[in-house]
Amino acid sequence: MTWDARLWGALLVVCGVIFLDGLDVSMVGMSLPSIGADLGVSLSSLQWVVTGYVLGYGGLLLLGGRTADLLGRRKVFLIALGVFAVVSMLSSLATNPELLIAARFVKGVAAAFTAPAALSIITTTFHEGPDRNRALSIFTTCAASGFSMGLILGGALTEIGWRWTFLMPGPVALIVLLFAIKLIPNSPREEVSGGYDIPGAVTVTGGMLSLVYAVVGAEHAGWVSFQTIGMFVLAAVLLTAFVVIEQRSKHPLVRLGILRSGSLRRANLAGLTVFGAYVAFQFIGTLYLQNLLGWSSLETALAFLPAGLLVISLSPNAGKIADRIGTDKMIIGAMALFVVGYGLSLRIGPESAYFSTIFPSIMLIGIGFAIGFPALNIQAVSGVADDEQGLASGLFNTSTQVGGAVVLASVTAVISSQSVGVTVPADMLSAYKPGLAVVTGVAVLGLVIALTGLRGLRSRRALEEQEAAELTAVQKELAEEQMTPAA
Numbered sequence: 132m133t134w135d136a137r138l139w140g141a142l143l144v145v146c147g148v149i150f151l152d153g154l155d156v157s158m159v160g161m162s163l164p165s166i167g168a169d170l171g172v173s174l175s176s177l178q179w180v181v182t183g184y185v186l187g188y189g190g191l192l193l194l195g196g197r198t199a200d201l202l203g204r205r206k207v208f209l210i211a212l213g214v215f216a217v218v219s220m221l222s223s224l225a226t227n228p229e230l231l232i233a234a235r236f237v238k239g240v241a242a243a244f245t246a247p248a249a250l251s252i253i254t255t256t257f258h259e260g261p262d263r264n265r266a267l268s269i270f271t272t273c274a275a276s277g278f279s280m281g282l283i284l285g286g287a288l289t290e291i292g293w294r295w296t297f298l299m300p301g302p303v304a305l306i307v308l309l310f311a312i313k314l315i316p317n318s319p320r321e322e323v324s325g326g327y328d329i330p331g332a333v334t335v336t337g338g339m340l341s342l343v344y345a346v347v348g349a350e351h352a353g354w355v356s357f358q359t360i361g362m363f364v365l366a367a368v369l370l371t372a373f374v375v376i377e378q379r380s381k382h383p384l385v386r387l388g389i390l391r392s393g394s395l396r397r398a399n400l401a402g403l404t405v406f407g408a409y410v411a412f413q414f415i416g417t418l419y420l421q422n423l424l425g426w427s428s429l430e431t432a433l434a435f436l437p438a439g440l441l442v443i444s445l446s447p448n449a450g451k452i453a454d455r456i457g458t459d460k461m462i463i464g465a466m467a468l469f470v471v472g473y474g475l476s477l478r479i480g481p482e483s484a485y486f487s488t489i490f491p492s493i494m495l496i497g498i499g500f501a502i503g504f505p506a507l508n509i510q511a512v513s514g515v516a517d518d519e520q521g522l523a524s525g526l527f528n529t530s531t532q533v534g535g536a537v538v539l540a541s542v543t544a545v546i547s548s549q550s551v552g553v554t555v556p557a558d559m560l561s562a563y564k565p566g567l568a569v570v571t572g573v574a575v576l577g578l579v580i581a582l583t584g585l586r587g588l589r590s591r592r593a594l595e596e597q598e599a600a601e602l603t604a605v606q607k608e609l610a611e612e613q614m615t616p617a618a
Contacts, residue, residue, distance in 0.1 A: 140314040141256065142266055145249040146273035147307035148212065152242055153277030155219070155300045156184070157435075158285030159235075160413050161428050162293035164421045169293065172228045178414065178543040182536050183232040185410070186340060187239025188246070189532025193384050194332040196247035196525020200518060204248045204255075205315045211244035212311065216304035223298035234297075243528075250508075250524035252315065255517045264450030264509055271505040272446045279439030286432030331376045331384035338369035339533055346540040385526065389519060394458075397584050398511040399530035401462060404577030405469065405503065406531035407538030408570045409496065412473060414539060415546070415566050416489070419479065423559055434485060438497030445498065449505035458506040458513075459584040465503025466578035472496040473571040481560055538573055542566045 134142075159180065167177045199207045215238055222234035253270060257263040288295035345362030352358040377383040390396060413435065420426040420434060452461060472495030478488050511527035512520060549562035 137314065138256070140310070141316065142253065142269065143273075144307060144311045144314050145208070145252050146270050147310070148208075148245045148249040149270055149274040150277035151215075151300055151303055151307060152246065153274045153279075154281040154284070154303065155238070155277075156181075157278045157281030157413075157432075157439075158288070158296040158299060159184075160417055161282060161285030161432050162289045162296045163414070163417060165289050165293040165428065166228075166231070170228050170231070176228060178539055179232045180228075180235055181410065181414065182343060182539060183235035184239040184242075185532050185536040185539070186343060187236040188242045189239075189339060189529050189536060191240050191243035191332065191336060192247060192525045192529040192532065193335060193522070194328075194525075195244035196251065196522050196528075197328065197384055198244060199248040199251055200520075200522065203317070204252050205317055207244050208248040208252070208315060209308065209311055211241045211248070212304055212308045215241035215245060216301050216308060219301035219304060220298055223294045223301075225297075231297075239532075246528050247525040250512070250528070251520040254512050254515075254520040254524065259513065261450065261454055263512075264453050264505075266450075267508045268447050268450035268505045271449065271508060272443055274504075275439050275442030275446060275500070279436055279443060282432035282436050282439060283429075286427070286429035289428035328376070328380050328382055328384035331373055331380060334369045334373040334376060335384070338366050338373060339536070341366035341369060343536045343540045346537065346544055349544055385522065386519065389515070389522065389526070392514065394510050394513060394584070395515070395523065395526070397462075397580060398507050399527055400580045401466065401577050402507050402511070402527055402531045403534030404538075404573050404580065405465075405500075405507070405534070407534030407536075408469065408473060408573040408577070409500075410535040411539045411542040411566065411570050411573075412476070412496070415542065415563050415570070416476075418559075419563050420489075423481065423563075424483070434489060435493060437490070438493045438500065441494065441497030442501045442504075445501035446505050449502055450509070452502065453506055453509055458510040459581070461502050461506035462510070462584065463578070463581045465499040465506070466574065466581045468495045468499035469503075469574040470571065470578050472499065473567065473574045476567050477564060477571065479560070479563070479567075538570070542569050545569055 163177055163180060166172060166180060172180075195207070195211070218234055218237045218241060222231065222238065225231040225234055250270070253266050254263060257266040284299060285296050288299065341362050345359050345366060348362065349356075349359045374387070377385050377387050416435065417431055420431045421428065426434070449461070472492045475495070476489065476492040480488070483489065508527070512523045515523040543566075546562045546566045549565050550559055
């Protein structure tokens, strides 16, 4: 497949969305301590600035992916991107934490429609195999580029004022929108009446909101309180109702049969642990560097930057590696690097030297993302029909975002419970380390999930060898039959 200028243009435009997502997340991450100090937000409330976006994103991604398939990917992409731009600029005017969190939630909802539309535009435009793998590798590189640039911009802009970190993504989104109007081709829509599964969207979003709220609220209410147990029960009821609705709906939000794919299930579960662990790690790392070590927001950004630079430089080759060795081995290798990287971060101290303690973790995590995240993206959509690419990409993105919300909420609850009565910043180290231990445990879980792919890999190899043997036998018989008359 030859990539002409227009095809390259369309690819770069949709990659602009994932660039924007990375830019937004990392910029806001750098500004969290300043937001907390300026608006008087507690640690447990501060994490909702991140979680609000993640919940809007993860809660409606499935509906966003389905809507892109039904309404047309181009239309969904353009409308949602416009909403994202407007809300970005308005959120910079928020005067209290409630408005700020609400704006972040709406931005997440907008991203829930742009992200699966962008990914499904790629997967339906580029054929499965080397072309799609190459396109997805570029997609991942753009995400890392946005994240890396967001670190620097977020650090620099926070020095001026944290509101600039909320304003900046707006103009960038408008620029991407202008190019998208010209370059994104019209896409076919699935002609079906009544195809929007609103009950499914409501129950799955409500279930995830209840789950995260239960974890966050447990710090104050107690893990065995009526509130906490009630929210966990509500989450279980809503998510169970979602499954029942999907089984009975004529046009389900999630065709549950798609989950029969082992590779898709592994990609989603592994993606949950990867994103969840990293969001929590960055949250702890930012608080540690700024509040305990006294680093500026720009210095903190530079501390995280090497990971993003590694992803930018290495991930473009991930597609070629996947063609050569397969995605399962890449994911296992990445998960192992995450476990070691997060484990090394447990060595932090009240006066840690960056290059001997934190830097090795940052490097290992960066290499893990460079080889692991493109492989997960490829695995999540492999073998899926074109009319369900939006669903498959929505599932994967939902898993990563839900992982970010749940793991961050859990880690925040651990830190908050360990910091009760702590008034001296240096004493917060005793709270940060248990949080990092949870992050490391999540990475170990991701490695275990990835290792289950080896069994499937052996089964596929055995099947391929059997098919090859049968083909050889048939060819041998045909050759003997052709030689018999000649004799």
